[in-house]
Amino acid sequence: MAQQHLDPTDPRSRHAGPAPTGDALAGYLRTQATEFLRALRLHRETGSGANGSEASAEAARALRRSARRISASLHTFQPLLDTDWCEGMRPELAWVSGTLAMEHAYTSRLERLLSALHRLSGSTAFPAQATEPAAGPRAGAQSGPTAAQERGNLTVGAAKAGALLDRQLTLARTRAHSTALQALGSSRFHAVADKVAVLASEVPLTTTAAATDLAPHAAAAEERLRDAVAALPLVTAGSPYNAAALTHGLSPDTVPHPQDAPWHQVRLLLRLHRYAREALSGPQGNAVVDLRLLSAGQALNRHRDASEAAAAAAQAARTPRIAPATAYALGVLHADQRHEVEAARFAFQQSWQKEAVSTR
Amino acid sequence: MAQQHLDPTDPRSRHAGPAPTGDALAGYLRTQATEFLRALRLHRETGSGANGSEASAEAARALRRSARRISASLHTFQPLLDTDWCEGMRPELAWVSGTLAMEHAYTSRLERLLSALHRLSGSTAFPAQATEPAAGPRAGAQSGPTAAQERGNLTVGAAKAGALLDRQLTLARTRAHSTALQALGSSRFHAVADKVAVLASEVPLTTTAAATDLAPHAAAAEERLRDAVAALPLVTAGSPYNAAALTHGLSPDTVPHPQDAPWHQVRLLLRLHRYAREALSGPQGNAVVDLRLLSAGQALNRHRDASEAAAAAAQAARTPRIAPATAYALGVLHADQRHEVEAARFAFQQSWQKEAVSTR
Numbered sequence: 071m072a073q074q075h076l077d078p079t080d081p082r083s084r085h086a087g088p089a090p091t092g093d094a095l096a097g098y099l100r101t102q103a104t105e106f107l108r109a110l111r112l113h114r115e116t117g118s119g120a121n122g123s124e125a126s127a128e129a130a131r132a133l134r135r136s137a138r139r140i141s142a143s144l145h146t147f148q149p150l151l152d153t154d155w156c157e158g159m160r161p162e163l164a165w166v167s168g169t170l171a172m173e174h175a176y177t178s179r180l181e182r183l184l185s186a187l188h189r190l191s192g193s194t195a196f197p198a199q200a201t202e203p204a205a206g207p208r209a210g211a212q213s214g215p216t217a218a219q220e221r222g223n224l225t226v227g228a229a230k231a232g233a234l235l236d237r238q239l240t241l242a243r244t245r246a247h248s249t250a251l252q253a254l255g256s257s258r259f260h261a262v263a264d265k266v267a268v269l270a271s272e273v274p275l276t277t278t279a280a281a282t283d284l285a286p287h288a289a290a291a292e293e294r295l296r297d298a299v300a301a302l303p304l305v306t307a308g309s310p311y312n313a314a315a316l317t318h319g320l321s322p323d324t325v326p327h328p329q330d331a332p333w334h335q336v337r338l339l340l341r342l343h344r345y346a347r348e349a350l351s352g353p354q355g356n357a358v359v360d361l362r363l364l365s366a367g368q369a370l371n372r373h374r375d376a377s378e379a380a381a382a383a384a385q386a387a388r389t390p391r392i393a394p395a396t397a398y399a400l401g402v403l404h405a406d407q408r409h410e411v412e413a414a415r416f417a418f419q420q421s422w423q424k425e426a427v428s429t430r
Numbered sequence: 431m432a433q434q435h436l437d438p439t440d441p442r443s444r445h446a447g448p449a450p451t452g453d454a455l456a457g458y459l460r461t462q463a464t465e466f467l468r469a470l471r472l473h474r475e476t477g478s479g480a481n482g483s484e485a486s487a488e489a490a491r492a493l494r495r496s497a498r499r500i501s502a503s504l505h506t507f508q509p510l511l512d513t514d515w516c517e518g519m520r521p522e523l524a525w526v527s528g529t530l531a532m533e534h535a536y537t538s539r540l541e542r543l544l545s546a547l548h549r550l551s552g553s554t555a556f557p558a559q560a561t562e563p564a565a566g567p568r569a570g571a572q573s574g575p576t577a578a579q580e581r582g583n584l585t586v587g588a589a590k591a592g593a594l595l596d597r598q599l600t601l602a603r604t605r606a607h608s609t610a611l612q613a614l615g616s617s618r619f620h621a622v623a624d625k626v627a628v629l630a631s632e633v634p635l636t637t638t639a640a641a642t643d644l645a646p647h648a649a650a651a652e653e654r655l656r657d658a659v660a661a662l663p664l665v666t667a668g669s670p671y672n673a674a675a676l677t678h679g680l681s682p683d684t685v686p687h688p689q690d691a692p693w694h695q696v697r698l699l700l701r702l703h704r705y706a707r708e709a710l711s712g713p714q715g716n717a718v719v720d721l722r723l724l725s726a727g728q729a730l731n732r733h734r735d736a737s738e739a740a741a742a743a744a745q746a747a748r749t750p751r752i753a754p755a756t757a758y759a760l761g762v763l764h765a766d767q768r769h770e771v772e773a774a775r776f777a778f779q780q781s782w783q784k785e786a787v788s789t790r
Contacts, residue, residue, distance in 0.1 A: 137649050186682070189677060190677070191678070225681065227680065308548065311670065313770075316762075319550045320762055323551075330595040383694040397755065397757040397758040399761060401765070402764055406679070410673075416670060
């Protein structure tokens with residue numbers, strides 16, 4: 071199927087001249103290695119304050135971006151590269167991008183949860199402000215003071231839930247920040263940076279790589295993606311309000327949610343496929359963007375984020391000695407994020423369907 | 431628009447001979463009055479035990495069914511009927527069907543909530559059994575005993591939430607049962623039954639009713655329905671996962687949810703429209719069933735049920751001194767039912783769209 075591509079946006083059909091070989095891969099890897107080194111220099115120049123400035127956060131993102139691309143290419147095109155070098159390099163790159171990702175993940179998870187609480191509170195005021203006396207008697211206009219108090223408790227619950235999540239996720243983020251700083255200063259990281267510096271000028275290709283076509287390897291990556299997608303419950307995901315994502319929402323094994331794993335796996339395979347396309351399209355690889363792949367990938371990112379946010383809300387609800395109103399708000403929040411998971415699966419199914427129709 | 435009907439399933443186009451007039455209305459009312467009296471006799475024969483037998487519940491449903499139809503016809507075709515008689519009769523019929531509806535409503539609300547808890551617990555065992563020691567250590571196989579205990583708390587929460595809802599709604603149902611029994615034995619009810627007995631033989635039509643066409647009155651009922659539907663946010667409802675129903679899910683004013691009111695109103699108008707069609711199609715009115723109207727009506731019933739179940743879960747969460755795990759489970763349950771509300775709106779939008787396309 072993948073070999074029958076007639077899609078005009080396919081990078082291979084657009085590629086001028088002969089089919090891309092190991093030389094194109096070497097060019098792509100050199101470009102990404104250079105990006106990595108540039109981002110690293112930027113990160114050192116912007117400093118690393120307690121909470122990380124905007125510029126240093128951007129530099130960390132750029133570091134992860136190139137680390138992911140190098141790592142993915144080592145995986146997809148491994149037969150064209152020195153085996154020992156690949157096997158030594160990939161776990162180190164995964165460690166770099168994984169370690170650097172944590173701080174950003176906690177930051178955006180907290181943002182996602184607080185904005186959801188905000189939306190669920192249905193107030194223009196931020197939920198954390200609802201504990202202030204001025205916000206309390208809002209309900210009093212429609213009902214007696216007792217009812218207002220009763221109802222107000224739920225708003226207080228949302229505010230307390232927000233404060234609890236803020237405490238827990240800010241602590242986790244601060245720890246992740248320290249861990250990332252330590253990692254960037256470690257000899258282990260310096261060894262990775264040295265290897266990437268070598269890669270920027272000299273790619274360890276095998277002797278036959280220059281004559282080897284990249285396309286079959288990229289096609290294999292695409293095939294792995296298609297197989298994994300075919301195993302997803304897409305018929306269910308495509309019927310709105312299937313309520314599948316919240317099944318087991320109160321089961322003892324909510325963290326992590328086992329039904330999410332195949333979707334997380336597809337997210338990784340989609341990324342490998344996308345990076346393989348980039349490598350095939352030559353040194354300007356980054357310029358080739360397939361909007362449909364992007365939207366499918368965005369749906370899966372949203373799926374991952376909502377899944378982890380739901381788990382964080384469930385985890386916070388297990389904090390000892392919280393008030394019932396706080397626990398109630400966390401329950402609503404958990405279910406809301408699980409529905410985001412369901413919505414993201416629907417969005418993926420819709421993008422993928424378009425994808426499948428237009429490439430066949 | 432309503433006057434331009436070309437729909438072959440429309441009862442008016444199917445009606446043999448001249449357009450239906452007050453005579454057809456009288457026939458319809460006599461039929462419904464006879465049904466009412468038959469159901470009342472059945473209800474008395476089947477007795478009225480503490481929890482109501484299946485047969486007496488069925489008799490109560492039949493009583494409500496005919497009371498609703500008589501009341502609706504009095505509303506839609508009021509100009510053809512004696513004004514004083516109509517004005518005296520309608521509130522009494524509303525009281526009868528309203529009073530008889532409560533017991534059934536509490537029963538089905540409890541069923542809906544317990545089955546949702548069951549689904550959310552993701553266990554084959556009923557949630558109430560999870561408190562038993564045998565069910566507790568299920569999670570222990572995958573993780574340490576502490577984690578199992580932590581996770582188990584949520585399952586215990588679902589079980590406790592179920593027990594709390596069971597207590598509260600069973601109490602409400604028992605009270606509703608007593609109220610209904612008292613009502614059926616009251617002189618107020620006997621007066622209604624006497625009036626219905628008269629109606630079964632003699633309908634108080636106005637002098638001009640026999641020559642008055644029913645169609646314009648039925649069309650006006652349809653127009654009121656279409657106007658109310660046009661005011662609904664159907665574009666939002668038609669885009670899946672709009673997350674509109676859970677907005678304000680944690681706001682102080684959750685019971686009743688103000689955004690649900692227009693949908694409840696459409697539910698009542700749809701019923702009036704359906705009964706008007708029945709009256710127009712002559713004494714065999716009950717036989718004419720429009721599947722599209724039925725499915726739209728079922729979606730709105732589901733909307734109402736989920737809305738009230740969500741409110742019951744939120745209300746239960748305000749019970750003083752409940753455990754945080756119970757409150758968490760009730761929060762998840764509330765959000766789940768609000769998503770059912772959203773799903774029901776989507777289902778209504780889908781049925782209505784079909785309806786609108788095929789009748790124009």
